[in-house]
Amino acid sequence: MNDKVLVYRGDISGVRILQTVRPTIPDGFLPNTDPRQVLVGPAYQQPQAWVYLPLVNSSNRKRNLVIELDHNRCDTLEAFLLTGRQQEQEPIYLGKLFRRLPLSQRAIPGRTFALPFALAPQDSVALLLHSHRTTGVHELSIAISTPNQYAIQHEQDQLIRLSALSSAFFFVFTVCSLGLVFKHWLLVYFGLYMLPVALGQLNYNYFFDDFPFPPWLGLNANSIGLFIIFLANCLLHPFGLTYLKNLNLYGNWQRYVVGILVGCNLLPMGLLLLPLTPFTNAVVTNASLLLTTVNIGWLFYISILGFIQKREKYLLLTAMLVFLPLLYRTYGQPTPTLNYSYFQPFYLLLVFGFLIVALFRRELISRQMTQQTIQLVQTKLEQLRKSEIEQIGRNLHDQLGNTLASALGYLTMQTPRVTLARDMILEAINQTRVISHNLVKDDERPLAEKLDDLAERFNDFSPIRFTYDDFTEYKLNQLTPLKQQGIYLIVQEVLNNVIKHSQAQEVTIQTFLSEEIVRVSIDDDGVGYSANTQTHGIGIDNMYKRAELASLRLVIDGGPGGTSVSIETPLAG
Numbered sequence: 001m002n003d004k005v006l007v008y009r010g011d012i013s014g015v016r017i018l019q020t021v022r023p024t025i026p027d028g029f030l031p032n033t034d035p036r037q038v039l040v041g042p043a044y045q046q047p048q049a050w051v052y053l054p055l056v057n058s059s060n061r062k063r064n065l066v067i068e069l070d071h072n073r074c075d076t077l078e079a080f081l082l083t084g085r086q087q088e089q090e091p092i093y094l095g096k097l098f099r100r101l102p103l104s105q106r107a108i109p110g111r112t113f114a115l116p117f118a119l120a121p122q123d124s125v126a127l128l129l130h131s132h133r134t135t136g137v138h139e140l141s142i143a144i145s146t147p148n149q150y151a152i153q154h155e156q157d158q159l160i161r162l163s164a165l166s167s168a169f170f171f172v173f174t175v176c177s178l179g180l181v182f183k184h185w186l187l188v189y190f191g192l193y194m195l196p197v198a199l200g201q202l203n204y205n206y207f208f209d210d211f212p213f214p215p216w217l218g219l220n221a222n223s224i225g226l227f228i229i230f231l232a233n234c235l236l237h238p239f240g241l242t243y244l245k246n247l248n249l250y251g252n253w254q255r256y257v258v259g260i261l262v263g264c265n266l267l268p269m270g271l272l273l274l275p276l277t278p279f280t281n282a283v284v285t286n287a288s289l290l291l292t293t294v295n296i297g298w299l300f301y302i303s304i305l306g307f308i309q310k311r312e313k314y315l316l317l318t319a320m321l322v323f324l325p326l327l328y329r330t331y332g333q334p335t336p337t338l339n340y341s342y343f344q345p346f347y348l349l350l351v352f353g354f355l356i357v358a359l360f361r362r363e364l365i366s367r368q369m370t371q372q373t374i375q376l377v378q379t380k381l382e383q384l385r386k387s388e389i390e391q392i393g394r395n396l397h398d399q400l401g402n403t404l405a406s407a408l409g410y411l412t413m414q415t416p417r418v419t420l421a422r423d424m425i426l427e428a429i430n431q432t433r434v435i436s437h438n439l440v441k442d443d444e445r446p447l448a449e450k451l452d453d454l455a456e457r458f459n460d461f462s463p464i465r466f467t468y469d470d471f472t473e474y475k476l477n478q479l480t481p482l483k484q485q486g487i488y489l490i491v492q493e494v495l496n497n498v499i500k501h502s503q504a505q506e507v508t509i510q511t512f513l514s515e516e517i518v519r520v521s522i523d524d525d526g527v528g529y530s531a532n533t534q535t536h537g538i539g540i541d542n543m544y545k546r547a548e549l550a551s552l553r554l555v556i557d558g559g560p561g562g563t564s565v566s567i568e569t570p571l572a573g
Contacts, residue, residue: 007040067142230272318352487569528563
């Protein structure tokens with residue numbers, strides 16, 4: 001009946017012109033043309049409204065009817081029946097309904113606002129409804145039916161509402177459980193984001209009408225809807241940030257934006273916990289529209305960013321299916337008003353279920369690919385390990401063995417050359433230290449500590465001076481274990497080559513951080529390395545293989561003044 005009523009936004013108590021049914025439109029009443037709703041306006045501006053509905057019974061029998069009002073955005077309702085048979089007859093008072101009124105005290109024991117009335121044969125009457133709203137938006141939805149029709153429709157609505165309510169909570173529980181079992185935090189945070197949808201179903205089914213809110217708490221059944229909207233805005237952001245992190249699109253400035261948005265939503269939530277004044281009532285009502293619009297815009301930003309950068313389409317498609325119609329409905333009316341009620345909960349669950357399946361499928365595929373990558377890396381690392389063992393064996397045979405054999409030869413000569421033999425034995429001892437040093441296992445310590453210890457140990461057995469300086473403030477320790485291990489082993493191999501081939505006097509090892517890029521630099525003042533004149537040894541080949549496995553950028557540059565080795569990698573990823 002929404003498009004058949006006349007609406008007066010204000011107070012008409014005591015106006016006698018409405019005590020009779022008139023063929024003309026009463027003064028001050030305006031027709032409502034929207035069949036979906038009677039939008040009165042913000043409650044802080046229009047706390048009460050009067051609705052005038054003329055009715056004619058053209059039949060020759062009495063008609064028993066029920067006036068029903070969805071009161072999600074109406075806190076109190078009074079109903080009057082105006083007759084035209086006696087010009088001075090007082091309006092017939094049909095009753096008053098409000099949220100905390102027990103069902104047993106209602107004329108019709110239903111959670112909606114419903115009141116019975118009767119039309120005499122061949123009678124013309126008018127229904128006069130007085131509606132009151134304290135917070136949020138003031139909105140009505142009116143229906144008239146016979147008692148039998150009302151009972152059938154009420155039973156069907158209750159079944160649908162309870163099914164939607166149980167489905168929403170089951171959806172939240174399932175998504176969060178799957179996320180916790182598989183340690184998929186994106187699913188967990190999305191399940192938490194869906195929690196306000198389930199709470200909204202509790203509010204839509206009037207369960208909060210009977211909730212015993214403490215008297216000292218400003219929050220009550222009239223304002224819980226606004227509180228749920230702000231809660232949904234806050235719970236969007238853990239999901240959004242996790243989504244960006246999973247796609248490697250997260251930046252510090254986004255964290256600051258999210259902090260501001262969450263803070264802006266927490267403020268009106270706090271105001272709702274206190275007794276509302278006219279000023280704070282206006283603040284929370286307008287903030288609900290503004291902040292929800294901004295949060296929807298942020299969701300579109302991260303979904304579009306994911307689509308452009310990573311071709312991630314599922315979140316963008318979901319946002320378009322859910323929030324574009326909401327924005328169109330909100331801003332496509334004379335007074336912009338948030339309204340989720342036209343959305344069937346099953347539609348929301350279907351769309352969000354599609355997103356969950358897509359995210360879960362992507363996670364399983366990602367884990368499978370990661371497992372395959374790990375197996376491939378392990379295979380290549382095993383090949384490198386065997387290659388290094390073979391290199392150590394050759395060093396023991398070719399270098400250490402030959403050195404000791406030569407020393408023995410000098411000692412067994414007819415005239416032993418003891419001094420030369422002694423120098424060669426000392427050289428063999430140093431070679432043994434280098435080889436044994438490469439076998440030391442210290443993978444559990446942070447990379448900065450390992451590099452510092454590496455320089456100290458090389459100083460112990462080498463005449464070359466090794467120095468290490470960390471200019472990343474230990475942030476290189478945040479690199480993944482595979483990257484840290486790769487960098488350490490490459491630096492170790494570089495230092496081995498310096499001792500063997502460079503004839504250097506000094507070696508500097510330095511780590512830098514610039515624009516989230518970690519760079520490890522090893523420089524010596526030796527004879528230099530040239531790829532054109534020197535044949536690659538197995539050590540250098542292994543260095544490049546380790547850099548490839550750990551996704552490191554390795555550059556070796558040599559010249560007459562020495563050799564410079566650079567290792568670079570992003571800090572994140």
